[in-house]
Amino acid sequence: MYFDSHAHLDDPRFDSDRDAVLGRAAGAGVSDIVLAGVCAQRWPAIRDLSRRKVAGVRMHASYGLHPCFLDQHDDADLHELEVWLARETPVAIGECGLDFHDGSDPRRQQRYFLHQIGLARETGLPLIVHARKAVEAVLLTLRREGPVRGVVHSYGGSPEQARQFWDMGIRLGLGGPLTYPRSRRLRHLVGEIPLQQLLLESDAPDQTGAAHRGHRNEPAWLPEVAETVAGIRDLPVETVASTTRANALHLFAIDAD
Numbered sequence: 001m002y003f004d005s006h007a008h009l010d011d012p013r014f015d016s017d018r019d020a021v022l023g024r025a026a027g028a029g030v031s032d033i034v035l036a037g038v039c040a041q042r043w044p045a046i047r048d049l050s051r052r053k054v055a056g057v058r059m060h061a062s063y064g065l066h067p068c069f070l071d072q073h074d075d076a077d078l079h080e081l082e083v084w085l086a087r088e089t090p091v092a093i094g095e096c097g098l099d100f101h102d103g104s105d106p107r108r109q110q111r112y113f114l115h116q117i118g119l120a121r122e123t124g125l126p127l128i129v130h131a132r133k134a135v136e137a138v139l140l141t142l143r144r145e146g147p148v149r150g151v152v153h154s155y156g157g158s159p160e161q162a163r164q165f166w167d168m169g170i171r172l173g174l175g176g177p178l179t180y181p182r183s184r185r186l187r188h189l190v191g192e193i194p195l196q197q198l199l200l201e202s203d204a205p206d207q208t209g210a211a212h213r214g215h216r217n218e219p220a221w222l223p224e225v226a227e228t229v230a231g232i233r234d235l236p237v238e239t240v241a242s243t244t245r246a247n248a249l250h251l252f253a254i255d256a257d
Contacts, residue, residue, distance in 0.1 A: 001030075001031040001242070002028070002029050002030045002031065002200060002222050002244075002245060003030075003032045003033075003199070003244060003245040003248040003249065004025070004032065004033040004034065004200065004204075004219045005034050005151060005153075005173050005199040005200060005201045005248045005251075005252075006034055006036050006095075006128065006151075006154075006201035007034065007036070007203065007204045007219055008035065008036060008038070008203070008204065008205065008206070009021070009022075009033065009035055009049060009059070009204065009219075010035060010042050010046050010049060011204075011205050013216055014205065018054075019054050019055075021204075021218050021219070021220070022054040022219075023055045024219075024220035025055070025057050025218065025219040025220045025222075026054075026055035026056050026057050027220065028219070028220040028223055029223065029241070030057060030219045030220065031056070031057065031058065032058045032059075032060065032249075032254065033057060033058070033060070034059075034091060034092065034128070034252065035049055035050060035059055035060065035061055035062060036062050036092075036095040036128050037061070037062055037063040037064045037065075037066075038064070038065075038066035039065065039066060039072040039077075040065070040072075040073070040077045040080055040081070041072060043063050046061045046062075047061055047088060049061075057219075058254075060090075060091040060092075060252065060254065061088060061090045062090050062091060062092035062093065062094055062095070063084045063093065064093050064094035064095050064096040064116060064128065065078070065081065065096055065112050065116065066095045066130060067096070067097055067098055067104060067109040067112065067113065068099050068102060070104050070108055070109065070112075073112065078112070078115050081093075081115075081119065082119065085119060091252040091253065091254060092126045092127065092128050092150070093116050093119055093120050093123070093125050093126070093128070094116065094127050094128030094129060094150070094153075095130050095153060096112065096116040096117075096127060096128070096129060096130065097109075097113055097129040097131050097134070097138055097152075098110065098130070098131060098132075098134035098137050098138050098141070099130060099131075099132045099133065099134060100132070100133040100137070101132045101133040113141065114141070117141070117142070117146070117148055118145070120149075120150070121146075121147075121148055126148070126149040126252060127148055127149070127150030128150065128151055128153055129151065129153060129170075130153055130154075131152050131153075131155075131156070132154075132156070135152070135155075135156060135157035135158075135161055136161065138152065139157075139161055139165065142168060143164075147168065147169070149169050149170070150170050150171070150251075151170065151172065151173050151199050152165060152172050152173065153201060153203070154175060154177070154201070154203060154207060155172040155174060155189075156186070158189075159188070159189050159193065162189060162192070163193075166193070166197050171197050171198065171199050171247060172193065172197055172198060173198075173199045173200070173201040174186070174198060174199070174200065174201065174225065174229070175203050175207050175222075175225055176202070176203070176207040176208050176212075176221070176224075176225065177207060177209075178209075178228050179209035179210040179211065179224055179225060179228045180209075180210045181210070187232055190228075190229055190232045190233065191232050191233060195235075195239075195240070195243050196243065196247060197247075198229070198244055198247065199244055199247055199251070200222055200225050200226055200241075200244045200248075201222075201225075202218065202219045202221065202222050202225075204216070204217040204218050204219055205218075208221070209221055211224060223237070226240045226241050226244070229244075
């Protein structure tokens with residue numbers, strides 16, 4: 001059984017066949033999916049999905065304000081996020097963090113990130129953290145503003161930075177990019193970090209793996225990430241699946257059944 005720790009099944013790209021996507025995920029052995037929020041406008045869709053169980057797949061809500069969606073955020077959303085966290089039962093806060101790739105205002109990104117870190121401290125919920133071209137800045141921010149628990153989604157930093165995250169209780173999410181043979185740096189990292197630090201993720205509909213390049217990503221393809229990890233570490237794929245699932249259940253405080 002696989003745990004997809006990061007997906008966006010609320011995305012409109014799934015509107016025409018969402019239940020079929022979930023059926024394929026179940027067929028591939030995916031038991032749980034965390035739905036990462038990106039903006040306030042999409043929280044209701046995540047809430048509604050998390051109340052469903054399709055083909056036996058459990059979906060879990062996370063509400064947050066993503067750094068790449070600054071044009072869709074305003075200050076009222078920060079208060080609204082507090083309301084949603086208190087009223088609903090999410091398993092995490094996020095997707096939040098920093099992104100220095102697309103040129104968005106870094107000061108405004110940091111302000112939203114700091115607020116969500118504060119909410120994680122207050123609620124005890126883990127953070128789902130985005131850190132594109134910003135791993136060191138995220139590391140320094142979490143060290144200064146913590147302690148918090150969480151996962152850095154689609155990790156792209158160094159083994160040394162990974163160790164620093166591990167020391168803070170932060171896990172790392174890895175998905176489709178790992179399956180590309182040219183991802184030598186990422187593959188080296190997987191061979192170095194404790195398996196207990198690792199979560200598997202699809203990031204569907206984005207970050208498709210090597211076997212499906214050019215297509216919309218799906219949680220059903222998560223086993224290919226596990227198989228890549230298993231090959232790098234010379235472990236049975238069942239060990240990778242069960243360990244990463246246990247890691248996710250523990251981080252998000254979800255019962256196994």
